[in-house]
Amino acid sequence: METIKEKIGYKRWKKWKYFLLVLPFLIFVFAFSYVPLFGWAYAFFDYRPGKLFWDVDWAGLKHFQRLFTDSSIPRILRNTLVMSGLTLLSSPFPMFLAILLNDVKNVKIKKFIQTTTTLPHFISWVVVFGLAHGLFGATGLLNQLLKVLDIPTLEFGLIGDKNSTWVLQWMLGLWKTLGWDAILYMAAIVGIDGELYDAAKVDGANKLQLIRHITLPGMVPTFLVLLLLKVSNVLNNGFDQYFMFWNSLVADKIEVLDYYIYNVGLKTGQYSYSITVSMLKSLIGIVILFLANRVSKKLRGTSLV
Amino acid sequence: MNKNAKLVGNKDLSEILFEILKNIIIVVFVIACIYPFYYVIIYSLSDPDKAQYGIWLWPVDFTLDTYIMIFERNDIIPAFGISVLRTVIGTVTSVFCTSLLAFLMTRKEMPFRKVVYRFIIITMYLDAGLIPWYIVMKTYGLQNNFLLYVVPSAISAYNMILIKTFMEQLPESLEEAAAIEGAGFFDIFFRIVLPLSKPIIATISVYCAVGQWNSWRDNFFLNTDRSLKTVQLILREYITSAQKVAEAMENNPALAQQLGNAVQITPEAVQMTVVVITMVPVMLVYPFAQKYFTKGIMLGAVKG
Known part of the structure; x- marks a missing residue:
């Protein structure tokens, strides 16, 4: 190495050394994040597992055309948008919880509340499913309670009840995220200038007026960022939750896009069609994020990402 | 904010209402966050035969038999x-x-x-x-x-x-x-x-x-x-596959003798116990690690 160092000069060598060090990382990132993107090409072919790239048949736009004739798509989109819509509907909730939490003066109690309400964020959907099974399954606590109260029980529990699927999944999602998201807003409250409160109090504002005129407006920027990110994720409900809670009784209501991609892909082996759906989903997501970013720039003067 | 103390004297109706609502919402939500965990824990520690007829506050006839049985299995x-x-x-x-x-x-x-x-x-x-x-x-x-x-x-x-x-x-x-x-x-x-x-x-x-x-x-x-199975996937199998649970409950003669045939294990008890085993590591480190979690989200917020 001495020779290279001498040839190109020590300073230059030092510069390029960093580049050489970062190179393995770049190859890694390329291999694990960029190479899978080439798989999108299979949207134009009929991919069969085990076949190599040059062995697969050209399919043209067949898989794209199928999107419009696939009778499942309207149902899948409906479920996807319903679940995203409900999530958007509850997006101010963490803000309200943060206001209430901020009003708890006892530090120990406040900490206790934060610890308990953020716990659901840190357990997997597998465990959530296990908990829900215990509470809302066929032999779960809810059915036992209904029995005691002499109310007709749900034969397969809430988990197997088609009519409550949307609300149940919405509530589970909320349960898992509410406490955690509230912490973000707590951070926003801490950032509000204390003098504003003092000045308002001098003017005779009561607690509700302080919240209405100072705390809430102070949280709006955070709210907008999170809202825009949520909007750009309307097609991404996530896979874990819907996969875990899927059963044939509620399939009609619970199958969202992320589930469908798995279903047509790995479950029934229509790889290319699954790739087409997921590719379009990703691209639409990027476009919405881009638009949301422009909205954010206009509204707040700063970009989102 | 502690200057609010000054306002105590002239609290109006809306503030009292706020106070009441605040406490109700927080208490309900905290219970909603803890209770599911508590429920599976007491279920897993109860006599399965009695638990299936309903428990909700305390374990009935405390026993570790379900745990012993599950750990006896080689998965x-x-x-x-x-x-x-x-x-x-x-x-x-x-x-x-x-x-x-x-x-x-x-x-x-x-x-x-x-x-x-x-x-x-x-x-x-x-x-x-x-x-x-x-x-x-x-x-x-x-x-x-x-x-x-x-x-x-x-x-x-x-x-x-x-x-x-x-x-x-x-x-x-x-x-x-x-x-x-x-x-x-x-x-x-x-x-x-x-x-x-x-x-x-x-x-x-x-x-x-x-x-x-x-x-x-x-x-x-x-x-x-x-x-290469991880514990999360084992849990999923236990909950979704009745066959798996049945296998688990199949009478293991040696174990049955050891437990004195006293306890009738139910599928629910098996499932709840596996839930507890899966979540225990997170719950154990969680109270200690919580400050790091909160720190992390703040960092993310600054970045955003």
């Missing part, structure tokens, strides 16, 4: 081991690689630094999707391979930003002094920057560890080999 303990292994190795790998990359990205002399940085950051927004990921991992030979748990997650662009932001705030003088003393790149990284970055490293480690413990998708899709 939970190996899976638990795999989960622990992936958590430890995966976390160490990811934290090391990501922080080394973050440190490299703080080197302003690096040629094409901006391009390199963007190249990595963009991956946060690129999602190739399930099938391309599946095909590529298979092609790399990561199917039925423990490395699947720890290699693809070695670099996280998001964590890299957080660590880099932190490292950039460190005083440059220490590093300069070390360089004058003749310390090389790795000396500076291991002896100065890494120790000084302990707060952020701790936070990221906790996140990585929880993420590793909770993941199951890679296991489900690609590591179908029984010896």
Whole structure:
């Protein structure tokens, strides 16, 4: 190495050394994040597992055309948008919880509340499913309670009840995220200038007026960022939750896009069609994020990402 | 805010109402967050035969028989081991690689630094999707391979930003002094920057560890080999497959004698016990790690 160092000069060598060090990382990132993107090409072919790239048949736009004739798509989109819509509907909730939490003066109690309400964020959907099974399954606590109260029980529990699927999944999602998201807003409250409160109090504002005129407006920027990110994720409900809670009784209501991609892909082996759906989903997501970013720039003067 | 004390005297109706609502909402929500955990724990500790007729506040006829029975089976303990292994190795790998990359990205002399940085950051927004990921991992030979748990997650662009932001705030003088003393790149990284970055490293480690413990998708899709099963997937099997539970409950003569046939184990008891076994590690570290979690979300907020 001495020779290279001498040839190109020590300073230059030092510069390029960093580049050489970062190179393995770049190859890694390329291999694990960029190479899978080439798989999108299979949207134009009929991919069969085990076949190599040059062995697969050209399919043209067949898989794209199928999107419009696939009778499942309207149902899948409906479920996807319903679940995203409900999530958007509850997006101010963490803000309200943060206001209430901020009003708890006892530090120990406040900490206790934060610890308990953020716990659901840190357990997997597998465990959530296990908990829900215990509470809302066929032999779960809810059915036992209904029995005691002499109310007709749900034969397969809430988990197997088609009519409550949307609300149940919405509530589970909320349960898992509410406490955690509230912490973000707590951070926003801490950032509000204390003098504003003092000045308002001098003017005779009561607690509700302080919240209405100072705390809430102070949280709006955070709210907008999170809202825009949520909007750009309307097609991404996530896979874990819907996969875990899927059963044939509620399939009609619970199958969202992320589930469908798995279903047509790995479950029934229509790889290319699954790739087409997921590719379009990703691209639409990027476009919405881009638009949301422009909205954010206009509204707040700063970009989102 | 503690100046509110002054207002105590002239609280109007709306404030009293707020106070009441606040307490009700918080109490209800806190109970909603704790109770499900509490319920499965007391269920798993109760006499299964009695528990199935309803328990909700205390365990009935406390017993550890369901646990003994489950640990006698040869699936939970190996899976638990795999989960622990992936958590430890995966976390160490990811934290090391990501922080080394973050440190490299703080080197302003690096040629094409901006391009390199963007190249990595963009991956946060690129999602190739399930099938391309599946095909590529298979092609790399990561199917039925423990490395699947720890290699693809070695670099996280998001964590890299957080660590880099932190490292950039460190005083440059220490590093300069070390360089004058003749310390090389790795000396500076291991002896100065890494120790000084302990707060952020701790936070990221906790996140990585929880993420590793909770993941199951890679296991489900690609590591179908029984010896690579993680505890999350075992839990899913116990809940969704009646057959699995039936197998578990099949009378193990030796065990039955040991337990004196006193306890009739039910499918529900088996399932609730596996839930507890799966969530216990997170719940045990959680109270201690909570401050790191909160710190992490604040960092994310600053970045956003």
